[in-house]
Amino acid sequence: MNDITKxxxxxxxxxxxxxxxNLNINKIKAKKGRKIEWLEFTFDxxxxxxxxxxxxxxxxxxxxxxxxxxxxxRWLEERTYEKNLKSEYDPQLEKERKAFLKQLQLDWEx
Numbered sequence: 113m114n115d116i117t118k119x120x121x122x123x124x125x126x127x128x129x130x131x132x133x134n135l136n137i138n139k140i141k142a143k144k145g146r147k148i149e150w151l152e153f154t155f156d157x158x159x160x161x162x163x164x165x166x167x168x169x170x171x172x173x174x175x176x177x178x179x180x181x182x183x184x185x186r187w188l189e190e191r192t193y194e195k196n197l198k199s200e201y202d203p204q205l206e207k208e209r210k211a212f213l214k215q216l217q218l219d220w221e222x
Contacts, residue, residue, distance in 0.1 A: 116148070
């Protein structure tokens with residue numbers, strides 16, 4: 113493949129340079145020939161605000177407010193809804209049921 117730098121590596125640098133500061137790609141070539149053995153990506157490390165060894169101690173004397181991070185839906189918390197139960201006896205359903213049973217018995221007798 114010709115022009116790997118122009119077609120592949122430069123677009124990668126253009127897209128990722130906003131995320132990684134001072135991004136560079138080094139092509140490491142094999143000892144014999146001009147084949148690329150591997151690519152080495154180098155960039156500046158991210159600057160952290162708080163060091164792990166010295167945690168931030170500004171809130172030591174203050175009471176901590178605990179905030180619930182649970183995502184319980186409102187309808188579950190409030191329980192304002194009620195189930196609407198239909199009456200057990202439905203005359204239309206009984207008529208359809210009897211007609212179905214009659215048709216079933218006629219079909220089985222044949």
